[in-house]
Amino acid sequence: MKWVALSGLCAALLVSLPAAAQKSAAEAIADYRASLQDGNPADLNAARGAELWRKARGPKNVSLEKCDLGKGPGVVAGAAAQLPRHFADVGAVMDVESRLVHCMVALQGFERDALVAKPYSGTAEKATDIEDLVAFIYDESRDVQVKVPQSHAKEKQAYERGKKIFFFRGGPYDFSCASCHSADGQRIRLQDLPNLTQKAPAQAAFASWPAYRVSQGAVRTMQWRLYDCFRQQRFPELKYLSQASVDLITFLGVNANGGTMAAPAIKR
Numbered sequence: 001m002k003w004v005a006l007s008g009l010c011a012a013l014l015v016s017l018p019a020a021a022q023k024s025a026a027e028a029i030a031d032y033r034a035s036l037q038d039g040n041p042a043d044l045n046a047a048r049g050a051e052l053w054r055k056a057r058g059p060k061n062v063s064l065e066k067c068d069l070g071k072g073p074g075v076v077a078g079a080a081a082q083l084p085r086h087f088a089d090v091g092a093v094m095d096v097e098s099r100l101v102h103c104m105v106a107l108q109g110f111e112r113d114a115l116v117a118k119p120y121s122g123t124a125e126k127a128t129d130i131e132d133l134v135a136f137i138y139d140e141s142r143d144v145q146v147k148v149p150q151s152h153a154k155e156k157q158a159y160e161r162g163k164k165i166f167f168f169r170g171g172p173y174d175f176s177c178a179s180c181h182s183a184d185g186q187r188i189r190l191q192d193l194p195n196l197t198q199k200a201p202a203q204a205a206f207a208s209w210p211a212y213r214v215s216q217g218a219v220r221t222m223q224w225r226l227y228d229c230f231r232q233q234r235f236p237e238l239k240y241l242s243q244a245s246v247d248l249i250t251f252l253g254v255n256a257n258g259g260t261m262a263a264p265a266i267k268r
C-alpha cells in the first residue's frame with residue numbers, strides 16, 4: 001500500500017472503510033443497479049444498432065451484414081465473447097471496436113479518420129453510430145461464455161504486452177493499472193475498485209462492458225472505459241483503437257475466460 005502515501009491527494013481519494021460500512025454501501029449500489037437492469041436504456045442503443053447494422057449506408061451504400069467478426073461473414077451471435085482475436089485478412093489482433101470500424105471502412109467506404117476522431121458521444125448528445133452498433137454486437141453475446149483465444153502467436157504477444165502495460169508504473173502519481181486494481185476491498189469515494197488480478201472480478205468487469213452509465217446518461221464502450229482509466233491514471237490520452245488499447249483488452253479478456261457475458265450492463 002505504499003503508493004497510497006504518495007501524495008496527500010491520493011491519500012484523500014483512497015479511503016479504506018471498515019468492512020461493515022463498505023459492504024452496506026456496495027450492497028446499496030448493487031441493489032440500485034439491479035433495480036435499473038430491467039429498464040436498461042442501452043436496450044434502445046442495441047435496437048438502433050441492429051437497424052444500423054442491416055441498413056445500406058456509407059459511400060458504398062451497403063450494410064454491415066457481410067462483416068466478419070470472427071465467426072464468419074454476417075455472424076454476430078456470440079462473436080463479442082471471443083474478441084479480441086487475430087484476423088488473417090488484416091494480419092492483426094482486433095477487439096470488437098477495431099473490427100467494427102474496419103468493416104465500416106472496408107465494406108461501407110466510411111473514412112477511418114472521421115470515425116476514429118469522434119467515437120464517443122459528448123454530454124447530452126445522441127449516441128454515435130459506433131456506440132449503437134457496439135451495444136448491438138455485445139447484446140448478441142449476452143449469456144455467452146467468454147472465450148478469448150490464445151492460439152495465434154500475435155494473440156499471445158498482445159496478451160503479454162497488455163500484461164506489461166497493466167503493471168507499468170508511471171505518470172505524476174507513479175500509478176499503474178494495478179495500483180488501483182490489484183487489491184481487494186479498495187475504493188475511490190463510493191466506487192469499488194475491482195481487483196482485476198482475481199478471476200471473479202476480472203470476469204465480471206470484462207463481461208459488463210459496454211455499459212449504460214447512469215451518471216453520464218450514455219452507453220460507454222470498453223475502449224472508453226480504458227480511455228477514462230488512463231485519464232484517472234494521469235497517463236497520456238489512450239488513442240482510440242490503438243495497439244495499447246487492443247493489447248489491454250486482450251489481457252483483460254483472456255483473464256476473464258470462463259466468465260459469462262452480461263453486456264451492455266448498467267453502471268452508476
Ligand code: HEC
Nearest residue numbers: 175176177179180188191194204205225229230232233248
Ligand atoms: C486512479 C485509479 C485507477 C487507475 C490507475 C485505473 N483505474 Fe480502472 N477504474 C477506476 C475506477 C474508479 C473505476 C470504477 C469507475 C466507476 O465505477 O465509475 C475503474 C473501473 C475499471 C474497469 C471496469 C470495472 C467494472 O467492473 O466495471 C476496468 C476494466 C478498468 N478500470 C481497467 C483499468 C485499466 C486496464 C487500467 C490501466 C490502464 C486502470 N483501470 C487504471 C480507477 C482506476
